[in-house]
Amino acid sequence: MDLNTVWFILVAILFTGFFFLEGFDYGVGILLPFLGKDNQERRVIINSIGPVWDGNEVWMITAGGAIFASFPHVYATLFSGFYLALVLMLIALILRGVGFEFRAKRDGKAWRALWDWAIFTGSLVPALLWGVTVANMMRGFAIEQDMNYYGGLLPLLNPYALLGGLVFISLFIMHGANYLTRKVPAGIAERAQKVSFIAWIISTIMAATFLAWTYFGTDILTKPGLNGLSPAVLAAGALLSTGWLIRARKTGWAFVSGALAIVLVSLMVFMGLYPRLLISSLDPSFSLTINNASSSPYTLKVMTIIASIFVPIVLLYQAWTYRIFRKRLDAKPENLTY
16 A cells, blocks of 8 residues: 555544544534523533543644645645635634633623524534535536636535535534433433434435435446445444434434444545545546645655654543543533533
């Protein structure tokens, strides 16, 4: 296996980890104004992700850095072509982070409500935009021969991409609700369990529609050789199992099954793309691949050595963090940080 493929796999792993971990963060943030009936319950909901949300976002930063170092042409095309969308995402993430930190700095219903809705917006907008971005990567967009996209934001907001954004939102809401059933006191957990089943119904309908559109409208599931059909079928099975587990009140397994569905969807995307990274809708020869968009072999070699040392350390640290904060929260004010 050459280093180009190794780094393609590593980028896929980083984005898969990001969608798995940050997915329930986004879901919890979206649900915050609706599940929390009063200030105390909302504090509990925020504290359920308080120790981990910023660490989860590091996966996105690391994935972007990995693309920058290993496939610089992809980084340049993606981050310039999606510039406005990325700025909107960045603003939303800043609002979200400030909301976590500022919400408890003052008393007053208006003050807290302001930051509750900032957290909601800062969770909803990135979830939508990530779905739009991934769907456009699957469908392809107008990349020119010089490896640049000049079309602006509006062509990227096509119906297929917007449906992809809605699929991401619904999956993340389900994922976040399943997470809350394991982390918060019984009253909130009961409401979260009901929301998770409703979100499962919506996400299943949307995902089935999106999968059918993907099959007939792209080559992600049908291209010769390696494609995303097998993980897509497995993802559908995991998603269907999640609904049964939610109804059976097997909350731990429901969270695992929903997480597995998100992981398999990510695997479907990257297997369907390989060896491409960005598909040109103008001409297949204009697409950016692991070969024509990569860094030099020496750069990839040095980066592989560095990654082999530090990535396991980061994974061990994050696993330790989740182990430390694995217990269910109680609603006592003295035990809440945010």
